[in-house]
Amino acid sequence: MANVEITNVKKSYGSQSVIEGANISIRDGEFVALVGASGSGKSTLLRMIAGLESITDGKIFIGGRLINNLPAKDRDIAMVFQNYALYPHLSVAENMGFSLQIRGTPKDEIKKAIGETAEILGLTPYLQRLPKQLSGGQRQRVAMGRAIVRKPQVFLFDEPLSNLDAQLRVQMRQEVKSLQQRLGTTSIYVTHDQIEAMTMADRIVLLNHGHIEQVGAPLDLYDRPENLYVARFIGSPAMNLMEGSIVRQQGKTCVDIGDGITVALEQNLPVESDTKVVCGIRPEHFNVAEGNSALNINVSAIEATGAESHVHGAIGRHRATLVLGGRQRIAHSGSIPLSVAASDIHLFDQKTGRRLDLVRGV
Known part of the structure; x- marks a missing residue:
């Protein structure tokens, strides 16, 4: 050896x-x-x-x-x-x-x-x-x-x-x-x-x-x-990647991914407003929200694997996939309100592709 x-x-x-x-x-x-x-x-x-x-x-x-x-x-x-x-x-x-x-x-x-x-x-x-x-x-x-x-x-x-x-x-x-x-x-x-x-x-x-x-x-x-x-490359289904820009809303740092949809970020990220970013979310990190939500997926297809369901569709203009446990009764043409924890969001510089907290030393 x-x-x-x-x-x-x-x-x-x-x-x-x-x-x-x-x-x-x-x-x-x-x-x-x-x-x-x-x-x-x-x-x-x-x-x-x-x-x-x-x-x-x-x-x-x-x-x-x-x-x-x-x-x-x-x-x-x-x-x-x-x-x-x-x-x-x-x-x-x-x-x-x-x-x-x-x-x-x-x-x-x-x-x-x-x-x-x-x-x-x-x-x-x-x-x-x-x-x-x-x-x-x-x-x-x-x-x-x-x-x-x-x-x-x-x-x-x-x-x-x-x-x-x-x-x-x-x-x-x-x-x-x-x-x-x-x-x-x-x-x-x-x-x-x-x-x-x-x-x-x-x-x-x-x-x-x-x-x-x-x-x-x-x-x-x-x-x-x-x-x-x-x-x-890593992850199956692959990470959802949505282009957007950094905005400040009501004292919060968010990513505006278009169509009036924003995703709230952790507050310790020193990212300047208008920075062009790619917002990454693993399919299993989406949660079904209770009540209304600005973050919705418009469902186009559902793959039932038995232990879980893969839901394919679009979040605004972005193609997306989410993984839900068990066998979900979801209409193929329906819309699902979503939420995601700020700690589960990955940010990448849109120009270089590098992870933002690595680029900026967080």
């Missing part, structure tokens, strides 16, 4: 920059998710750590050792791929022990390592089967087992659950996280699925076109997104 230090790492193909000066410090035994949309650079960064891509500039250390110029086989890492990458003609046991065999590990040690790992992963009954005789989840367990038997310093996961169906993906993400906690091995996990990242990772690194937007614990990114990109 080891810490991983990524220091001002850059990657470019000719004049095209793919990674722009990434700086990440990963603690020994930590589970870190690299998250981002397609083309964000997350897989490229993982492949540079693995030694499958060259580094244009910067340094990568594993366990205090500079690995920039080390071949992949000498980096003491193990990688689990999206497509399993199993040898179809080898049994489960042979697939798991292949890398140890190549190393020249004694047969009794290989057998012991396979047995222990198969027990951890629930693969003992399947050791003599071929990959084609396994389910998708079992194949992914074999791929993880092959990585585990090597006892590497670092596990690298490249979207390992993408090929699984939704139900199996939920089960496997729980198993992967539980396994990582049990082994205590430093792990770097690439995914485009923010739910996977939120539920599995100790910390998230959110990338956008090679630039790191924010690093932090999952709930830090959810509760205090540093900019509009993070606010849009």
